[in-house]
Amino acid sequence: xxxxxxxxxxxxxxxxxxxxxxxxxxxxxxxxxxxxxxxxxxxxxxxxxxxxxxxxxxxxxxxxxxxxxxxxxxxxxxxxxxxxxxxxxxxxxxxxxxxxxxxxxxxxxxxxxxxxxxxxxxxxxxxxxxxxxxxxxxxxxxxxxxxxxxxxxxxx
Amino acid sequence: xxxxxxxxxxxxxxxxxxxxxxxxxxxxxxxxxxxxxxxxxxxxxxxxxxxxxxxxxxxxxxxxxxxxxxxxxxxxxxxxxxxxxxxxxxxxxxxxxxxxxxxxxxxxxxxxxxxxxxxxxxxxxxxxxxxxxxxxxxxxxxxxxxxxxxxxxxxxxxxxxxxxxxxxxxxxxxxxxxxxxxxxxxxxxxxxxxxxxxxxxxxxxxxxxxxxxxxxxxxxxxxxxxxxxxxxxxxxxxxxxxxxxxxxxxxxxxxxxxxxxxxxxxxxxxxxxxxxxxxxxxxxxxx
Numbered sequence: 001x002x003x004x005x006x007x008x009x010x011x012x013x014x015x016x017x018x019x020x021x022x023x024x025x026x027x028x029x030x031x032x033x034x035x036x037x038x039x040x041x042x043x044x045x046x047x048x049x050x051x052x053x054x055x056x057x058x059x060x061x062x063x064x065x066x067x068x069x070x071x072x073x074x075x076x077x078x079x080x081x082x083x084x085x086x087x088x089x090x091x092x093x094x095x096x097x098x099x100x101x102x103x104x105x106x107x108x109x110x111x112x113x114x115x116x117x118x119x120x121x122x123x124x125x126x127x128x129x130x131x132x133x134x135x136x137x138x139x140x141x142x143x144x145x146x147x148x149x150x151x152x153x154x155x156x
Numbered sequence: 157x158x159x160x161x162x163x164x165x166x167x168x169x170x171x172x173x174x175x176x177x178x179x180x181x182x183x184x185x186x187x188x189x190x191x192x193x194x195x196x197x198x199x200x201x202x203x204x205x206x207x208x209x210x211x212x213x214x215x216x217x218x219x220x221x222x223x224x225x226x227x228x229x230x231x232x233x234x235x236x237x238x239x240x241x242x243x244x245x246x247x248x249x250x251x252x253x254x255x256x257x258x259x260x261x262x263x264x265x266x267x268x269x270x271x272x273x274x275x276x277x278x279x280x281x282x283x284x285x286x287x288x289x290x291x292x293x294x295x296x297x298x299x300x301x302x303x304x305x306x307x308x309x310x311x312x313x314x315x316x317x318x319x320x321x322x323x324x325x326x327x328x329x330x331x332x333x334x335x336x337x338x339x340x341x342x343x344x345x346x347x348x349x350x351x352x353x354x355x356x357x358x359x360x361x362x363x364x365x366x367x368x369x370x371x372x373x374x375x376x377x378x379x380x381x382x383x384x385x386x387x388x389x390x391x392x393x394x395x396x397x398x399x400x401x402x403x404x405x406x407x408x409x410x411x412x413x414x415x416x417x418x419x420x421x422x423x424x425x426x427x428x429x430x431x432x433x434x435x436x437x438x439x440x441x442x443x
Binding site: 146153 | 376
């Protein structure tokens with residue numbers, strides 16, 4: 001009995017140890033995690049506005065304003081440290097950032113500025129009415145895909 | 157006796173090969189020659205057919221060409237199709253342009269490489285072709301010379317493309333049964349205009365589309381990533397999701413379109429809601 005408990009405990013420790021090791025082995029550059037999380041925060045807030053724009057969710061002026069203000073805040077973050085050399089899809093498996101980013105870093109940063117402009121335009125009108133959200137979300141999508149067009153690996 | 161039989165078979169073989177590889181220009185009677193197309197209507201055909209995505213490198217109206225298309229057979233460069241008389245197609249007749257688009261035959265009777273999706277445009281309604289041509293004639297000219305394709309032997313023998321066309325080109329619809337006007341419109345937009353299948357359908361060793369795996373995703377010819385399947389079982393999007401994506405570029409989880417598909421969405425966003433719904437209906441009807 002005692003022996004099997006010890007064995008179980010040992011196995012548990014081993015399992016957790018292995019998981020921790022596996023996590024360590026994944027060895028994802030923290031900058032990659034940071035920028036991917038940043039993208040998720042964008043998507044989360046755009047989804048709130050997008051659901052209203054698609055009329056799958058009822059328009060809520062206060063909520064729309066919150067989401068738009070969040071986008072402004074997210075776009076204001078300087079992303080310079082998100083993109084260290086050697087973190088493209090040619091170096092890290094599962095990453096979608098194309099090497100073109102590092103070949104055209106200036107253009108890449110200019111395209112990010114597009115997000116500043118588009119989110120500010122959204123924040124200006126988000127609390128007004130549904131039609132304004134439906135109008136402004138097009139440019140927001142355009143700002144996202146301006147980067148995704150050149151700098152993200154296309155796949156499913 | 158036996159020898160003569162061989163020679164006879166050889167002669168027949170050469171005759172067949174000669175005939176198969178000959179160009180088959182567009183039958184002039186398919187076009188209402190002399191009718192002037194509507195440039196206004198043609199602008200929408202231009203968007204639906206996605207001409208600018210390949211023939212303009214910088215997204216401007218000047219269709220100067222130059223964009224590279226890497227494939228297993230070599231690298232193709234989109235030619236200048238602006239109205240420049242020397243370097244574009246400004247000197248071509250309406251028939252010449254239609255013959256190029258719908259039969260893949262140049263004014264001097266040579267085959268075009270199927271990187272140019274004439275196998276799709278072959279299904280275009282001739283009045284739409286004339287409208288499109290009228291619109292092309294309103295666009296600015298550009299004197300940039302077309303770049304020669306970088307294609308090795310044996311694909312550099314254009315005559316052999318006659319055999320390719322014999323095997324893979326045709327005007328039959330892939331989706332045979334369309335029982336509503338919406339589905340028929342969707343089929344027209346997808347199979348005759350949008351040439352979605354050119355990327356989203358896998359190809360065989362000779363570069364012909366595997367119609368048995370229609371729209372089920374394919375390797376990216378550039379070697380990077382995969383082009384996704386649009387089959388409803390794989391995509392899992394509703395008709396509304398598809399139409400909204402084609403209008404705004406947003407996926408159902410509010411990621412956005414990327415890569416070459418950005419240009420496609422910009423084009424399809426110019427069509428009306430009914431057309432985007434029709435494309436969605438077509439994709440949902442794939443089997």
